Amino acid sequence: MYDDFISFADLTRGEIEELLSLADDLKKRRKNGELYQPLRGKTIGMLFEKPSLRTRVTFETGIYQLGGHAVFMEMRLGERETVPDIARNLERWVDGIVARTHSHDSVLELAAHGAAPVINALTDLLHPCQILADAMTLREKRGSLEGLHVAFVGDGNNVFASWAELAACVPIKLTLVCPKGYELKGPVHERAKELAGDRYGVTQDLESGVRGADVVYTDVWTSMGQEAENTKRQKAFRPYQVNRRVMELAGRDALFMHCLPAHRGEEVTDDVIESEQSIVFDEAENRLHAQKSVLVWALT
Numbered sequence: 001m002y003d004d005f006i007s008f009a010d011l012t013r014g015e016i017e018e019l020l021s022l023a024d025d026l027k028k029r030r031k032n033g034e035l036y037q038p039l040r041g042k043t044i045g046m047l048f049e050k051p052s053l054r055t056r057v058t059f060e061t062g063i064y065q066l067g068g069h070a071v072f073m074e075m076r077l078g079e080r081e082t083v084p085d086i087a088r089n090l091e092r093w094v095d096g097i098v099a100r101t102h103s104h105d106s107v108l109e110l111a112a113h114g115a116a117p118v119i120n121a122l123t124d125l126l127h128p129c130q131i132l133a134d135a136m137t138l139r140e141k142r143g144s145l146e147g148l149h150v151a152f153v154g155d156g157n158n159v160f161a162s163w164a165e166l167a168a169c170v171p172i173k174l175t176l177v178c179p180k181g182y183e184l185k186g187p188v189h190e191r192a193k194e195l196a197g198d199r200y201g202v203t204q205d206l207e208s209g210v211r212g213a214d215v216v217y218t219d220v221w222t223s224m225g226q227e228a229e230n231t232k233r234q235k236a237f238r239p240y241q242v243n244r245r246v247m248e249l250a251g252r253d254a255l256f257m258h259c260l261p262a263h264r265g266e267e268v269t270d271d272v273i274e275s276e277q278s279i280v281f282d283e284a285e286n287r288l289h290a291q292k293s294v295l296v297w298a299l300t
């Protein structure tokens, strides 16, 4: 299939499960030292408007392992030429585009104006590659996603929005625990409310929000592009730090997750991120396998 990977809302539950199984399979092949190169002869353009460690390295490494070639471009879309013109150039040369942009519309425009499949590597609205890797990690740790309660403590941001899209499709319970004014709003929220029903909730009450959760997840309080709001955000989110007390409310078996990079001492304390309950580097590892799955799915 040749397809875009922009949002979980474009996929069925079956397709998400297919991607997760393929990711497991690709991880096994890699661990067994098997050479598997379905992208041989293919070139993937990587357009990044924002910094990245995990996403850039895992895509470039994954493309190489699958036999393809990655061309990395750091640029502000629309500055030197329009997004449609970029798409109409790239489609003549490359077989796929991985894009990390500020505006979500830029990724949609790249997909609409060019024939090359577009993979969303984070926008201001969504981060589906991250949540695919997180779902893979939870399946490894807990066997299945079904019925798991994920308490997302922090900003109703792009990472949370992709969790909300997953919850609209896969039967997990998702609670956003955040200060007033930082809830997810707009169509992604409305759709999750409609499709996930009472499996999806928002609360300002930290204690009831995390009590008994299977997973406590957090992310930075100030996302890339929001730096001007940092002082205000630090103040608003301070009571929502994930520390030992929060993990105790969730329970001894609860897992701690974070997409990284972490601002230790802000959204999470050192003792939590370094604890036995923390699986943050397993999540980071699985970015590689999950994105290889997306590449194979979208490009072969």
Ligand code: CP
Pocket (backbone or CB within 6 Å): 051, 052, 053, 054, 055, 056, 122, 130, 259, 260, 261
């Ligand atoms: N989690 C994540 O996407 O990390 P990077 O911003 O470093 O790519």
Ligand code: NVA
Pocket (backbone or CB within 6 Å): 157, 158, 159, 219, 220, 222, 223, 224, 259, 260, 261
């Ligand atoms: N919400 C963060 C995620 C970084 C991976 C950001 O957009 O900066």
